[in-house]
Amino acid sequence: MANKVLAAVRTAPGKTEVLEYPMPDIAEDAALMRMEVAGICGTDVKLYEHPPTTDPVIMGHENIGYIEKCGKEFTRRKGFKEGDLVFVEHYVMCGKCEWCHAGQYRHCENTNWRTNPEAIRYGYTSAKRPPHLYGGFSQYVYLPWNAVLHHVPKGVSPELAGLVTPMANGIEWSLFEGQVKYNSTVLIQGPGQQGLSQTVICKQAGAKNIIITGTSKDGARLEVAKKLGADHTINVNTENPLEKIMEYTGGLGVDVVLDCTAGAGTIPILLGIEALKAKAGRIVVQGEMPEFPNFPIGKMTTKYITMHSARGHSYLACELALEQLASKRFPLELITTHKFGLNEVDKAIKSVGNKEGGVKDVIHASLMPWL
Numbered sequence: 001m002a003n004k005v006l007a008a009v010r011t012a013p014g015k016t017e018v019l020e021y022p023m024p025d026i027a028e029d030a031a032l033m034r035m036e037v038a039g040i041c042g043t044d045v046k047l048y049e050h051p052p053t054t055d056p057v058i059m060g061h062e063n064i065g066y067i068e069k070c071g072k073e074f075t076r077r078k079g080f081k082e083g084d085l086v087f088v089e090h091y092v093m094c095g096k097c098e099w100c101h102a103g104q105y106r107h108c109e110n111t112n113w114r115t116n117p118e119a120i121r122y123g124y125t126s127a128k129r130p131p132h133l134y135g136g137f138s139q140y141v142y143l144p145w146n147a148v149l150h151h152v153p154k155g156v157s158p159e160l161a162g163l164v165t166p167m168a169n170g171i172e173w174s175l176f177e178g179q180v181k182y183n184s185t186v187l188i189q190g191p192g193q194q195g196l197s198q199t200v201i202c203k204q205a206g207a208k209n210i211i212i213t214g215t216s217k218d219g220a221r222l223e224v225a226k227k228l229g230a231d232h233t234i235n236v237n238t239e240n241p242l243e244k245i246m247e248y249t250g251g252l253g254v255d256v257v258l259d260c261t262a263g264a265g266t267i268p269i270l271l272g273i274e275a276l277k278a279k280a281g282r283i284v285v286q287g288e289m290p291e292f293p294n295f296p297i298g299k300m301t302t303k304y305i306t307m308h309s310a311r312g313h314s315y316l317a318c319e320l321a322l323e324q325l326a327s328k329r330f331p332l333e334l335i336t337t338h339k340f341g342l343n344e345v346d347k348a349i350k351s352v353g354n355k356e357g358g359v360k361d362v363i364h365a366s367l368m369p370w371l
């Protein structure tokens, strides 16, 4: 095995350099993963433009790969061995707190960089910190004892497995938070990989009416949404979305609203509150902006709306997402549209963000370090 590892490192806002790191020694309780696919999402677009740290970082937090090297103790504790194809959550566990015991690693304060500057999280951790390999835009990724792994089921290719994160968010947000179920009426705002994954999960759950919104830029994505099971699509630039939603629901409004937009400010939440049915609707929001001037709290409470926060995914949601991928029930190759190599990280992120310098009509981008 080579003694150097190549990784694409964010060295400044909007700047990537491919750098070399030493191949790490693997302790008995650790492992090394050979990267196959790092999924790129809207969070990467944000972190690339506005990094939360000035340190260099190997981004890439949706990581699929083969265990290349594995300490005995790692196998004994965790049941994974060399040659296994795995999905690594970007959350790392402390193993001690109530959230880690519940498989809700994203809420662990000991391993969250927001509450513990020393914490490790894949795609967020400083590349200065040995053994450096804490991000997926790299040939190899280091796995300490407390990395959270899932087996990728047989028959699921690494590229398809690259969809596990948006799919797990789909399960977490639409089923666990939004309680979408048989006969539900759902409004999904935003037809990116996240909105399309929610579409698949809502369809699988038996939703009777799935309405998805997009802009004039989203023509191709809205077509894919229909093929994945959306009943109605709305172009918010050319149509009045609220009128259309009421038309498509016989004037009743929807049971559940899922906000999968990026950079749309307060608009999707305001529309969601209007579009929900008269009583007991649920809205799942991302809360991208720090403040919400003139929030219609009166209308929200009068309509008896429940608001939930979209915050990543639990262990269970990941397992269910992998089963969903293995079922091959939906033509998900319509989502995995583009592949990029290690030298193309900058272009790949710009493509996902629909920015200048990117390629057009990307839904899900797979970063494949060995391409």
Ligand SMILES: [Zn+2]
Pocket: 040, 041, 042, 043, 044, 061, 062, 165
């Ligand atoms: Zn992501």
Ligand SMILES: [Zn+2]
Pocket: 093, 094, 095, 096, 097, 098, 099, 100, 108, 109, 110, 111
């Ligand atoms: Zn914990």
